[in-house]
Amino acid sequence: MHTPDDNRYEKIKYNRCGRSGIQLPAISLGFWHNFGGVDVLENSRAMARHAFDLGITHFDLANNYGPPPGSAEETMGYILKNDLRGYRDELIISSKAGYGMWPGPYGDWGSRKFLVASLDQSLKRMGLDYVDIFYHHRPDPETPLEETMGALHDIVRSGKALYAGVSNYPAELTKNAEEIMRSMGMHILIHQPKYSMFERWVEDGLLTELREDGIGCIVFSPLAQGLLTDKYLEGIPADSRAAKPTGFLRPEQVTSEKIGKVRKLNEMAKARGQKLAQMALAWVLRHKEVTSAVIGASKVGQIDDAVKAATSPAFSPEELKKIDSILAGK
Ligand SMILES: NC(=O)c1ccc[n+]([C@@H]2O[C@H](COP(=O)([O-])OP(=O)(O)OC[C@H]3O[C@@H](n4cnc5c(N)ncnc54)[C@H](OP(=O)(O)O)[C@@H]3O)[C@@H](O)[C@H]2O)c1
Numbered sequence: 001m002h003t004p005d006d007n008r009y010e011k012i013k014y015n016r017c018g019r020s021g022i023q024l025p026a027i028s029l030g031f032w033h034n035f036g037g038v039d040v041l042e043n044s045r046a047m048a049r050h051a052f053d054l055g056i057t058h059f060d061l062a063n064n065y066g067p068p069p070g071s072a073e074e075t076m077g078y079i080l081k082n083d084l085r086g087y088r089d090e091l092i093i094s095s096k097a098g099y100g101m102w103p104g105p106y107g108d109w110g111s112r113k114f115l116v117a118s119l120d121q122s123l124k125r126m127g128l129d130y131v132d133i134f135y136h137h138r139p140d141p142e143t144p145l146e147e148t149m150g151a152l153h154d155i156v157r158s159g160k161a162l163y164a165g166v167s168n169y170p171a172e173l174t175k176n177a178e179e180i181m182r183s184m185g186m187h188i189l190i191h192q193p194k195y196s197m198f199e200r201w202v203e204d205g206l207l208t209e210l211r212e213d214g215i216g217c218i219v220f221s222p223l224a225q226g227l228l229t230d231k232y233l234e235g236i237p238a239d240s241r242a243a244k245p246t247g248f249l250r251p252e253q254v255t256s257e258k259i260g261k262v263r264k265l266n267e268m269a270k271a272r273g274q275k276l277a278q279m280a281l282a283w284v285l286r287h288k289e290v291t292s293a294v295i296g297a298s299k300v301g302q303i304d305d306a307v308k309a310a311t312s313p314a315f316s317p318e319e320l321k322k323i324d325s326i327l328a329g330k
Contacts, residue, residue: 002083005053012055013310015291019214020189022163024092024292026285026310027303028058028218034298037071038246041078043299048079050300052087054307060192060218060294061126062096062137063118067246069101073125081127091132095122096167096192098137110140112151119160134161135192138168145173149180156186163189167220171205178213188215190291195219195284197228197265197327198258207289216291219284223295225249228280230266232259241298257329264326268319274312277305282312283323 005011014023029051035044048059065072073095080088097118100108107114119134134155136148152164166177166188178188191210195202202219210217223229225248226241232254241247242254262276269279284293295306315323 001085002049002052004049004084004087008053008055010055011053012307014055017190017216017291018210020163020187020216022092022189022216024058024216024218025056026292027056027281027306028060028292028294029056029303030060030220030294030296031072031076032062032065033241033247033296035072035075036066036246037068037074038066039075041075044075045079045083046300047297047303048076049083051303052084052091054303056303056307057090058092058094058218058292058294060094060220061122062099062135063101063122064099070121070125073122077125077127088128093126093128093131094133094135094165095119095126095131096135096137096165097122098135098140098167110136110143110148110151112147112154115148115151116155119155123160130159131161133163133165133190135165135167135190136169139170139173145176146180149177150184153181153184153186165190165192167192168194171209174206174215175209175213178215188213190216190218192218192220192294194221195290196222196224197280197283197323198224207287211289217287217289218292218294219290220294221296222284222293223277223280225296227254227258227262228265229277230262230275233263233266239298261326261329265323268322268326272313272319274309275305277302278309278312281306281309283315285310286315286320 013026015026017024061073061076097115155161156164181188193202231240236242236251241249242251266276269276281293284290297303
């Protein structure tokens with residue numbers, strides 16, 4: 001059993017999640033990579049324990065994280081049982097359903113049938129009675145939104161999740177989803193979109209929608225899966241995500257065009273007295289709508305880097321302009 005650091009709640013900033021009673025740490029830890037059955041369990045355990053010691057109270061999962069799919073939730077279950085037992089009430093644990101999980105027409109997308117069955121499976125794997133947040137993982141173009149939101153609503157009412165979230169929903173669909181939820185007397189707690197210096201779609205209407213409807217925002221892949229760090233400046237290291245056969249970042253995505261920009265951003269970060277990973281995290285957290293940045297990590301030290309980013313100096317207007325011009329290739 002792990003004895004957490006007594007000072008853990010002084011180490012990180014907590015931000016209110018939209019208009020809700022929940023606060024999330026500015027940095028959350030995601031279990032997409034490095035917590036699966038193919039990974040070294042002792043490393044996954046060490047990262048989760050260290051994160052909790054740093055005040056990271058939120059672990060983000062999904063039914064399909066692994067590989068194999070489902071195994072990251074089993075790792076979470078192992079950690080909860082062996083390392084963090086007794087601390088359930090200090091943790092926000094999320095899961096999701098929306099991507100293909102089992103064969104046939106009921107193991108994918110956004111039907112009530114899929115969401116309810118998938119959450120039951122997730123709870124079993126994690127050994128939990130409830131998750132704190134349950135997300136619909138991606139929009140389903142064919143299932144009526146009323147059905148998907150109705151399922152999230154009923155799941156929350158059943159007590160198997162405390163709050164509902166959506167992920168990867170465009171602004172207009174988010175607005176419609178929230179209207180449906182409100183009509184049932186509920187509210188979407190949080191949205192989980194992809195956002196980084198290399199992926200800025202949320203700036204085009206989503207953040208405004210979230211602010212207007214009081215929905216929190218936790219951004220994923222804020223480091224563009226590791227591209228927005230100093231890791232790939234001299235090629236693809238053997239221990240990086242791009243080099244791993246099970247990584248979602250493929251070597252061909254590490255382009256010379258991107259690395260050219262990363263090199264300039266890295267110089268800027270140095271001038272600010274921080275690592276590029278920290279500058280990239282501070283940059284997504286600069287919006288007041290962004291409650292938390294959910295990072296991935298392969299090593300304990302990367303979590304230390306991230307937590308320091310949450311107390312970075314604010315960006316001057318000149319710095320923000322310079323970042324925009326580097327990203328525009330100027
Ligand atoms: N809702 C969705 O559809 C969705 C989709 C994707 C992800 N997510 C969530 O978002 C979480 C984070 O996604 P992500 O892992 O892509 O996030 P990320 O923070 O952009 O990338 C994490 C990776 O960057 C590298 N890294 C991190 N800190 C570093 C540092 N200080 N220096 C050098 N390299 C560093 C590590 O890769 P190395 O292995 O190379 O060290 C690490 O695994 C996931 O775990 C999941 O919870 C959600």
